[in-house]
Amino acid sequence: MQKQTGRKQIEDKDEIIDDKREHEKHIVNLMIKIYCRGMKHSPEAYCNDCKELMAYSNMRVDKCPFMKTKTFCKSCRIHCFKKDMRVRIKEVMRYSGPRMIFHHPILTIQHGIESYKDKGRRGKRNT
Ligand SMILES: [Zn+2]
Secondary structure (H helix, E strand, O other): OOHHHHHHHHHHHHHHHHHHHHHHHHHHHHHHHHHHHHOOOOOOOOOHHHHHHHHHHHHHHHHOOOOOOOOOHHHOOOOOOOHHHHHHHHHHHHHHHHHHHHHOHHHHHHHHHHHHHHHHHHOOOOO
16 A cells, blocks of 8 residues: 555646646636727637637646746746747736736735745746
């Protein structure tokens, strides 16, 4: 029985990483939703551009090799988004960031704390 403990711990860690991934995707999707609706892009839930951006962001989160150590993409040292997508997601963040506090105050506070913790670890060089 003892031999299995190590294996079990590894599985638990993987689960935490998966949770983080899901959480991050959830936040990104929410922000894109707020942005797309707020900008009145489309009578649908999302316009095609925002759908594309969402699919791209989720794909990047799925492929992120730093999920274990980093907190959120915002505070990641390598910006893996290609340039045009990065411009778009920044626009979304700028618009939805301040609005998130009204829609999802608890999520926003958690996100703020996580980003803050990450900044603290890295020092002020890249901010
Ligand atoms: Zn849109």
